[in-house]
Amino acid sequence: MGQATYDDVNLILKLYEIRREEKMRAARSWFGANFKVKTMEDWAKLCPMGSEANAFARQVISYWDMTASFITSGVLNPELFFHSNRELLMVWVRVQPILEEWRKAYGDPGYLRNLEKVAGMYADHLGAHVYESYAARLRA
Numbered sequence: 675m676g677q678a679t680y681d682d683v684n685l686i687l688k689l690y691e692i693r694r695e696e697k698m699r700a701a702r703s704w705f706g707a708n709f710k711v712k713t714m715e716d717w718a719k720l721c722p723m724g725s726e727a728n729a730f731a732r733q734v735i736s737y738w739d740m741t742a743s744f745i746t747s748g749v750l751n752p753e754l755f756f757h758s759n760r761e762l763l764m765v766w767v768r769v770q771p772i773l774e775e776w777r778k779a780y781g782d783p784g785y786l787r788n789l790e791k792v793a794g795m796y797a798d799h800l801g802a803h804v805y806e807s808y809a810a811r812l813r814a
Contacts, residue, residue: 678754685750686758689741693761698737701730702761709734709768710813714775735786738765742792752792756799763805766793767812 711717721728744750797805
């Protein structure tokens with residue numbers, strides 16, 4: 675992708691505004707503090723269907739997958755995005771351990787494919803050492 679544009683900047687600012695919304699802030703805070711599942715069993719215990727925890731997890735995960743789709747579809751400049759949106763990587767590191775189980779359970783091999791692809795691009799942007807150091811801290 676070429677040079678970032680004012681449209682890229684405006685989209686990033688809009689995405690930031692959405693992150694500041696009260697319910698989204700609460701969901702993001704909960705996710706960062708609590709979502710460290712390793713299996714579907716962990717997921718079911720932490721986020722039972724109909725619970726606030728389930729709603730928070732789905733809100734955060736779907737937000738970042740949607741945001742990633744802007745990059746994978748060519749609508750948003752990845753380089754500009756990578757300067758200020760490391761939270762996407764935190765979400766990726768937290769969902770990665772159960773992603774294949776989710777895909778099988780939901781019968782959807784493409785589930786969170788945008789998040790997965792952009793997280794890989796982001797890791798390349800940071801460099802392997804920085805990414806692995808960051809990811810190790812988040813898995814603990």
